[in-house]
Amino acid sequence: MTKILIISPAWVGDAVMAQPLFMRLKQRFPDATIDAYAPPWVAPVLRRMPEINAVIDHPFGHGQLRFFDRLKAARELRSRQYDQVIVLPNSLKSTLIPFFARIPLRSGFIGEFRYGWLNDARPLDEAAYPLMVERFALLAEPRGRALARPVPHPRLRSNETQQAATLAKLGLALAQPVIALCPGAEYGPAKRWPAAHFASLAQTLQQRGYQVWLIGSNKDQAIGASIAQLSNHACRNLCGQTSLDEAVDLLGCATTVVTNDSGLMHVAAALDKPLVAIYGSSSPDFTPPLSDKARIVSLNLSCSPCFKRECPLGHLNCLTQLSPDRLLAELDQIPG
Numbered sequence: 607m608t609k610i611l612i613i614s615p616a617w618v619g620d621a622v623m624a625q626p627l628f629m630r631l632k633q634r635f636p637d638a639t640i641d642a643y644a645p646p647w648v649a650p651v652l653r654r655m656p657e658i659n660a661v662i663d664h665p666f667g668h669g670q671l672r673f674f675d676r677l678k679a680a681r682e683l684r685s686r687q688y689d690q691v692i693v694l695p696n697s698l699k700s701t702l703i704p705f706f707a708r709i710p711l712r713s714g715f716i717g718e719f720r721y722g723w724l725n726d727a728r729p730l731d732e733a734a735y736p737l738m739v740e741r742f743a744l745l746a747e748p749r750g751r752a753l754a755r756p757v758p759h760p761r762l763r764s765n766e767t768q769q770a771a772t773l774a775k776l777g778l779a780l781a782q783p784v785i786a787l788c789p790g791a792e793y794g795p796a797k798r799w800p801a802a803h804f805a806s807l808a809q810t811l812q813q814r815g816y817q818v819w820l821i822g823s824n825k826d827q828a829i830g831a832s833i834a835q836l837s838n839h840a841c842r843n844l845c846g847q848t849s850l851d852e853a854v855d856l857l858g859c860a861t862t863v864v865t866n867d868s869g870l871m872h873v874a875a876a877l878d879k880p881l882v883a884i885y886g887s888s889s890p891d892f893t894p895p896l897s898d899k900a901r902i903v904s905l906n907l908s909c910s911p912c913f914k915r916e917c918p919l920g921h922l923n924c925l926t927q928l929s930p931d932r933l934l935a936e937l938d939q940i941p942g
Contacts, residue, residue, distance in 0.1 A: 608637070609641075609686070609688045611642075611688040612640065612691070613691060613703070613704065614644035614645070614648055616695065617648070617792070617869060618648055618869030619868065619873075619893065621644065621648045621651050622869070623742060623760065623893065625655050625761070625762075628655060628657035634746065640657055640659055641658070643662045646663045646665075650850040650851045650854065651850065654763045655762065656763065662683075664679060673702070679703050680702070680706035683704075689711060690713060691709040693713065694714070697718060698718050701724055713726040713728070714727060714728070736891065737892060737893070740755075740757055743757050759898075760896055762876040764855050769858050769859050773859065775852070776844065778859075780859060783815070783816055784861055785819075785937075786863045786864070787804055787807070787819070787820050788822060788864070789801065789804050789826060789829050789830060789833060789866065790823060790825060792823075792825070793868075794887075795917075796886055796912070796915055796916050797887055797888055798829070798866055798886075799866055799928065800922075803928070805836035805837035805841075807864065808837040808840045812837075812840040820844055821845065823846060823853075825846075830846070857874050857879060862879065862880045862940060863879050863880070863881040864884070864937070867884065871895050872893075872896070875896050875897035876897075879897075880899040881897065882933060883902050885902060885903065886924040887914050887915075888913060889911040890902050901939065904924070909924070
């Protein structure tokens, strides 16, 4: 039996976009055991993927080297006797644990000075593979073989039992249809639609008979509170009140999702939810929501996408000029 270890990305959205890689590995090696080595804030979405056997939590935060801790982690992994590791982050430090764990086949893209650390270090033709999901999926193929297209969409699991438990914990019910708003974006404010716009949208949706939930992490508590206040509490602010597992199940309960370009956008798409995705400083040309039910909204200004965390021009027009009426028009185009 083939045993494969995946060194996971450290971002929720990237981890979701890695699932087609796992699907392809299962096609090639039906009896393979696929484990993922991932930070704890990403692990919940990996555990929602049927292709993943186990998720091994690692304690390394963004940018942390902690060389001797990595040596210790490598010794622990060595006993699991993996046949192959696929390293998805492009950093040098992400190759250290697989190398010291003595995993025989260590695959990944060349990245920063990774020759030797990876013995299956592959060049990447970025023009041929413009989407992140394609780049990840390509690593499931033997070296030199082209990617089979179309790449399947990610699909996360969220069943009625899990959803009911989360609803009960939070005192929520589904007597009215739910529209979930995801106002956060881990990357920075240049990806966040203004709180006042979300509040205006929430008020209109409430008037139309929807219950509106704000879903996000602890870091989104402030913007969630602002939206709730500006909307005269037309929405339930759940930002920071849920684990990622619970957020997945809340999104699974939603009729529709409105979201910034964020990890939760990719989660909603992988749950096959109709969604409207808002793009400001970033571009759907690299990391679009992977769903046939997604509608993408962008003003496509001459200054965007700039891919900056904060607006370099100081005005954030790519988001402030995107009106709530425009989002309502997009929502009205969603069937049902």
